[in-house]
Amino acid sequence: MELEYINSIKKQFEYYKSVGEKTFDQLEESDFFWQYNEQSNSIAITVNHLWGNMLSRWTDFLTSDGEKEWRNRDLEFESVIKSKEELLEKWNEGWQCLFNALESINANNFNTKVYIRNQEHSIIEAVNRQFAHYSYHIGQIVYIGRMIKGDDWKSLTIPKGKSKDFNQAKFLKGKHSGHFSDDLK
Template structure:
């Protein structure tokens, strides 16, 4: 396996792992639990999933593919947001399919191409690595809220699986 194949396999594997773990956590919850806010300053699982979706569409759709940016970051964190578990699972499937398929279609030379992110040039490789880190951080928050909601009935999602 050459280095470019290894890089793409690692990125795709990480995105698949995040997607699958998100779904394992959400599948244990009901609609009210995915919209539960531990305190006034905290986000709900729904906020976090909608935020991840918005970030994928902006970083990949706008940044890599050049689509028009239609993201409304403020709405992602609205305290009035209520989304059903099934809708969240659907959003995860669609946004991660877009992310994974976009990553698979990239060529090695694309990884060094620069795009602008928050006014600064970043390589596509840097953007994809940052996405993996960002979504992993929110995954941790989502699983923690899940554990708060479920207590001892929470089933772990952390059984190790090789990602590449």
């Protein structure tokens, strides 16, 4: 059951990573730095925060507190990323750190207690905490992308007003193949 959970949550993290990347693919470089107002975060600021959080939480996940002394959380909310290339480097570095940590979890260490800000968590609690945090911020990234693109936005899932068409196509596909797939969340 432990490995089933890890495999399941990896798929969920991969899904949300892909949602962010499908948003990035629709944007121009300047769009990553757009802010609704001075108090709002741009996509670049949000990615910088995700990167800082991921490195802090997942580096030495099983052996050290998830809030590292070297983390500068306040700087994560400043406009420090200056290009799409830098944004993608940080995005990928953060995700790689997360996936490496998940790969280190096995049946022998699954019951290890981990700490975040000196608070004890089971592995499931710690992973779920981060999953909720990251999906929240990726939702913000998607929302900003949709605001920027307006009518040019390409739906990442089922387009508005197309649920019936989608469900009919999935039903017919499943009926002909003998099973129903779960291609889209």
